[in-house]
Amino acid sequence: MTRTNDHLSINPESSCLDAYRSSIATQISSSLGIPLSTAYEGVDYGKKGIDFTVAIPRFRLKEKPAILADKVVSEFTPNEYLQFITRDGIFIHYICHTTNLIRTVLKQIFTLSKPTGSHPHGSYGCNNSGSGKQIVIEFSSPNIAKPFHAGHLRSTIIGTFLANLFDANGWKTIRLNYLGDWGKQYGLLAIGFHRYGSEEKLTNNAILHLFEVYVRVNKDVENEKENSPNKFSPTNQEAKELFKKMEDNDKETLDLWKRFRDLSIVEYEKLYRRLNVRFDVYGGESLVKEELIMESLGKLKSKNLLTKKTERESRIGAAALAAEAISDEQDTGDDDQAPDALALDFDQYNLGKPVVQKGDGTTIYILRDIAGARQRYQLYNFDKMIYVIGDQQDLHVRQFFKALSLMEEPFADELEHVNFGKIHGMSSRKGEVKFLSDILDASKEAMLDQMKKNDEKMKDVTDPEYTSDEVGMTCVKIQDMSAKRAHAYTFDLQRMTSFEGDTGAYLQYAHVRLCSVQRKVALDGIIPRDNPDLIDTTLLIEPKVRELVFALASYPDVVKTAMKNYEPSTIVSYCFKISHLVSSAWETLIVRGQETELAQARLYVFQCTRSVLASAMRLLSLTPLDRM
Ligand code: ARG
Known part of the structure; x- marks a missing residue:
């Protein structure tokens, strides 16, 4: 049970105990001559067998705590809330009026548990502290055609909880899924689909099929590299060109990619429904607006936050960034001749030099996060935004938060990263878990x-x-x-x-x-x-x-x-x-x-x-x- 003072907003209509605490505070305040609110802050939960405890020294008064405690005890009057007190040196322990406590608490629970329009399961436990405020919570955020791994599962579970929690605290909550749906790998996926794809399988189970296709086409790339003296893969090259076409708005490529995305969402939604999880918005890396990306890049430049980096340097930095990182943009090994990339110059903050734009002009994960946050602020005008992402991406998040703060974005201080540790050993009877459905089936x-x-x-x-x-x-x-x-x-x-x-x-x-x-x-x-x-x-x-x-x-x-x-x-x-x-x-x-x-x-x-x-x-x- 909580033993801290998390109850400073006094509202007996939603929390019966507030009335009992208020009664204690009233007596303390009058005996000690301190403001009611100060006294109220001093009312803590007691140890087992005691309802509330007040530690006199915390009020930092001139007189000796023992003398003040005497005064509080001698002036105590039992009432409808408080039955008696005991004293233990400088601690005063309060016992609530038992029959009244039981009657009022149960009545409140019973009454507030009735369904209402805004609270279909009742509102007991809820409060209005967030009323009028709006929060964007980004969570889950899997990558199309890739395994839904343990990190995504944790993000989904914790993110949903947080969203429910903000709802319960009276906030207007926007649940956002930021799909990994952009980057060279989606060019590769399109090539794979042309080679190995089946329309029928795609409609039946997009997630599974796209994953299979993706694995196969990646094998092609590997084989080509192995069999080429300079590790060149024509498929990979083609993928880059295709992705460039996507970034340049080529209709045909984009249409195919959009179908991958839409069908994957249909599939994800089934799983989320099964998990009792829902989203208000399916965003994604692909939906970060091009103009905003370019504008963000301009702003970073004009604030003097950028530096040049050779492709080799950027690869080393990226490898250190995250062993399990999201973007495969970082794992290309064939760009040695490419022109210099642009990176954030964050060494002075101990945040390294993360690349924001590759030499060939294509954008990178972090830049989409920088522009994406700005886009969300324009769209939702949020009071707070939370990213639920595993701790492997701590550095990445610190980097893009820092960038937004140095760009003096008005919302930069309202961003929060809620992180979490890894899950080890997640596998099903069928072997390594690739899909969320495997995990759920296995536990079932x-x-x-x-x-x-x-x-x-x-x-x-x-x-x-x-x-x-x-x-x-x-x-x-x-x-x-x-x-x-x-x-x-x-x-x-x-x-x-x-x-x-x-x-x-x-x-x-x-x-x-x-x-x-x-x-x-x-x-x-x-x-x-x-x-x-x-x-x-x-x-x-x-x-x-x-x-x-x-x-x-x-x-x-x-x-x-x-x-x-x-x-x-x-x-x-x-x-x-x-x-x-x-x-x-x-x-x-x-x-x-x-x-x-x-x-x-x-x-x-x-x-x-x-x-x-x-x-x-x-x-x-x-x-x-x-x-x-
Ligand atoms: N798609 C990413 C991954 O699978 C997670 C996205 C986290 N959110 C963000 N705004 N970067 O690792």
Whole structure:
């Protein structure tokens, strides 16, 4: 649970605990003669068993903290929010009024979990801090005709989470996929298609077919190089010329390329839909406007940011840039005679000399990023833009951010790079993973195997295909978001699909159990009441309930914390915290066979718990299941 002060915007209508904190702040402020807001900032979550704690020294007052603490204690008056306090030296610990806490928190959750026009799944946990502001989040961004690798998967998962998070914080969010769809390799792809392509295969599965074609034509290039004394490849040369034609707007080449692109998008969309991921815009390197690229180049020149570089120098620099880089533009080995390239002169910033334009005038990845950012600003006038890209491209991102800042672009300070570590060992039974669908199929299969091992769980499942697919994807996503983003991890199908430990399967199961209790008691005629005022929450006297309810109450704060650190793990940990709390509550909070009022009250707790867990899961882009 969050223990920081992420709750400075006080809004009891969306976060019940704010009212309790305010009450503490009011008393502190009057005892110590400090402003209410200062006092409010000093209210922290307490350790286990304590709701809130105030550390007196943090206010930096003249008088001794111990004396001030005495004063606070002697002036404390219990009220509808606060039941009592204890003192531990200079720390004051507050315990909220238990029955009021349980009643108000559950009522808020129940009420705010109702669907509304703007929040189809309810708004509990959401806030308006971003209201009126607009953000562009770029994520996923695979390369057409190339494998959808682990980095793209992480970007997709983390990016979707971030977009959902910004939505929950009231921002207007634009989800942008920046496809790798431009460069010499697409000239090569077109040649490959003329040689090996099939219209039928292209329409059936563009991603797969284009990849096959691309691999084959690359083989041609390799063979030609091997068999030529000076490593010359006519195919490669042809590809360069074709790409030049594309950059010069040649209709026929562009038409073919556009079909590759469109059909690939159709295919990607199916996969994204399966992953519960969506985009507002499919951009791409190809869509960065030529004029803007040229204008950006001009601006870089006029700001004196450019230097000349021989092709050999630029290749060495590029190799150091990123082992797994995106652009194959950097791996051409046959340009020794080419005229000098233009590079950013960033040695003084320790950012090297990245090439922006090749000797033959064709543009490079980084220049398209520089111009692309400007284009997006013109289009969307964003307040903030986030790039979700793996840490192998840290240097590249620092370079183009620096360029934009030296160009004095008005939005340069509003750019953020959300990075993440590598995934190791991602392979399926069929071998090295090339396609997103392989990863998803593999986890689905592994899940189905797990489910078959457990008859008890299997018997409730009406649609094992759908269920294993959803749970499988939950497993992939949870594994990905469990640790801090920066951590690299090893993809482990077996472990991640287990029901033991904090896995996606366990999480879905926790949600399913909360749904099933409702189905089971319905058989006894206990139907949830629609009016929370008709529930007698004073019957909820177990310490377990209090602990659970307090954790549910902290959800709006947890969302705010995640917004500060951009860490999906904050939400994942919260989901498991709630799951563990309910799982330990089942034995004490029995619903079946209890007298009606008690059964209703307990059912109400589980119903609210289910809503909060489902919201947190949705924030992570998961689809909470009713049965499995
Ligand atoms: N297509 C690139 C790759 O596969 C990722 C693009 C990252 N975004 C950007 N604006 N450079 O590595």
